Amino acid sequence: MAMYCPQCGTDLPAPGSSPLDLCPKCLLSAALSAPPDSCPYRIVAPIAESRTGTTYLAQPMHGRGIVALKIFTDRVDVDDVLARYARLKPAFARVTHAGIARLVDVGLTDEGLLYLATHFVPGWQLSSIDDHKSIDRDGRVEIARQLTSAVAAIHDAGLAHLAIDASNVRVSTAGGVRAALLGFGARMVVDGAEPSRAADRDALARMLRGIGVAAPA
Amino acid sequence: MADEGFPAPRAGRFATTRWSLVLAAGHQSHAQSAEALASLCETYWYPVYAFVRRQGYAADAAADLTQEFFTRVLEKNYFRDADPARGRFRSFLCAAVRHFLSNERDRARTLKRGGPLPPISLDAEHAEGRYLLEPRDDLTPEKLFDRRWALLLLERALARLRAEHEAAGKSALFDALKGFLTGDNADVPYADVSKTLKMSDGAVRVAVHRLRRQFRDALIEDIAETVSDPADVDAEIEYLLKALSV
Numbered sequence: 311m312a313m314y315c316p317q318c319g320t321d322l323p324a325p326g327s328s329p330l331d332l333c334p335k336c337l338l339s340a341a342l343s344a345p346p347d348s349c350p351y352r353i354v355a356p357i358a359e360s361r362t363g364t365t366y367l368a369q370p371m372h373g374r375g376i377v378a379l380k381i382f383t384d385r386v387d388v389d390d391v392l393a394r395y396a397r398l399k400p401a402f403a404r405v406t407h408a409g410i411a412r413l414v415d416v417g418l419t420d421e422g423l424l425y426l427a428t429h430f431v432p433g434w435q436l437s438s439i440d441d442h443k444s445i446d447r448d449g450r451v452e453i454a455r456q457l458t459s460a461v462a463a464i465h466d467a468g469l470a471h472l473a474i475d476a477s478n479v480r481v482s483t484a485g486g487v488r489a490a491l492l493g494f495g496a497r498m499v500v501d502g503a504e505p506s507r508a509a510d511r512d513a514l515a516r517m518l519r520g521i522g523v524a525a526p527a
Numbered sequence: 528m529a530d531e532g533f534p535a536p537r538a539g540r541f542a543t544t545r546w547s548l549v550l551a552a553g554h555q556s557h558a559q560s561a562e563a564l565a566s567l568c569e570t571y572w573y574p575v576y577a578f579v580r581r582q583g584y585a586a587d588a589a590a591d592l593t594q595e596f597f598t599r600v601l602e603k604n605y606f607r608d609a610d611p612a613r614g615r616f617r618s619f620l621c622a623a624v625r626h627f628l629s630n631e632r633d634r635a636r637t638l639k640r641g642g643p644l645p646p647i648s649l650d651a652e653h654a655e656g657r658y659l660l661e662p663r664d665d666l667t668p669e670k671l672f673d674r675r676w677a678l679l680l681l682e683r684a685l686a687r688l689r690a691e692h693e694a695a696g697k698s699a700l701f702d703a704l705k706g707f708l709t710g711d712n713a714d715v716p717y718a719d720v721s722k723t724l725k726m727s728d729g730a731v732r733v734a735v736h737r738l739r740r741q742f743r744d745a746l747i748e749d750i751a752e753t754v755s756d757p758a759d760v761d762a763e764i765e766y767l768l769k770a771l772s773v
Binding site for chain 2: 317323324325330332334339341353363364366381382384420421423
């Protein structure tokens with residue numbers, strides 16, 4: 311007995327006559343109607359998942375480099391986020407400190423999901439510093455110096471980080487100790503939070519005390 | 528169409544597709560083109576078998592004729608007069624087998640059994656098993672050939688995608704998302720799949736989107752192997768869509 315696709319009504323291959331267990335016409339039609347890729351990144355691999363979305367290692371379709379691409383779960387305020395990004399973009403572009411994973415791009419995927427791309431920074435989380443015995447007292451002080459300088463650069467641009475936390479800092483020891491703040495832009499652009507230097511300074515002091523370094527005056 | 532439809536295959540890859548190699552060889556005997564042609568025939572023999580069967584030949588005769596046809600194709604450079612500017616392997620193969628059968632009938636020739644080893648591996652029993660399950664008797668041999676050709680391309684692209692996911696240890700992901708390749712499946716909401724896969728809804732949507740693109744790319748690569756010009760890929764896809772719509 312002939313079987314028909316409930317979606318398009320065409321003949322389905324008889325079971326056993328083809329390994330295809332999907333409607334061939336719908337399969338080809340869906341492939342035909344797939345929109346061209348508008349998201350300018352090619353996903354390489356997922357690297358983190360949270361309540362608000364998944365972060366992928368990704369490569370720009372055009373150009374070089376690697377980014378951390380966070381794709382947010384469904385949000386209803388994507389237009390507001392994009393408008394905020396358009397407004398704040400020049401200020402974010404001024405922040406080029408080596409101790410900050412710079413905000414590269416904010417946009418929508420082909421599925422209409424919000425994404426936020428930042429420079430990918432390899433390394434381990436500052437929160438695991440006690441597991442890294444090679445970081446001595448001087449190393450910790452150097453980390454504190456770099457992060458303090460990074461936060462100052464953000465404030466100089468009239469912006470704030472608003473998510474300073476040891477889990478948001480990557481440390482690398484290749485070629486000397488280097489620390490970089492992640493998550494720059496997420497709170498101000500995505501969440502629409504107002505910049506607060508005081509909040510950043512308090513969070514920085516708390517974080518540095520956590521690694522045994524006194525906060526800067 | 529080319530701008531809005533499928534992206535043209537990468538130029539580097541296209542330069543060495545199997546069918547363009549065959550056509551480029553022309554009259555000259557060339558080991559690389561012979562190998563390319565053998566590989567194409569090995570892949571696409573079943574539509575030829577179905578064509579021969581639909582012409583009214585019995586299973587045994589159809590198997591012999593199919594084997595004989597490919598022997599001639601591979602030994603006698605059947606495609607030496609093919610026009611590289613208008614070349615699609617599907618249309619040449621269909622025209623060639625039609626011409627071959629016409630000659631066979633004229634000569635009322637009895638095929639000899641035995642002889643040299645067959646050039647391609649044709650599982651006649653399996654082919655006949657599949658043929659008997661063909662759903663429609665009213666399709667002409669040409670339409671059946673085209674339908675089978677289209678199905679074969681889709682089967683190969685899907686099988687390749689599955690193999691890639693298996694190799695990456697992502698069989699469960701592939702199995703859970705495969706149904707979305709035909710479009711968003713109202714019967715299976717993303718939320719159900721995300722629960723099964725322990726992924727967020729957003730991550731599932733992204734994974735579905737990636738799978739669709741991977742399938743499309745795999746399909747285009749296979750189609751590109753059978754045409755001589757990147758501009759033909761779009762037209763070939765449209766043709767195959769029509770072949771599946773009859």
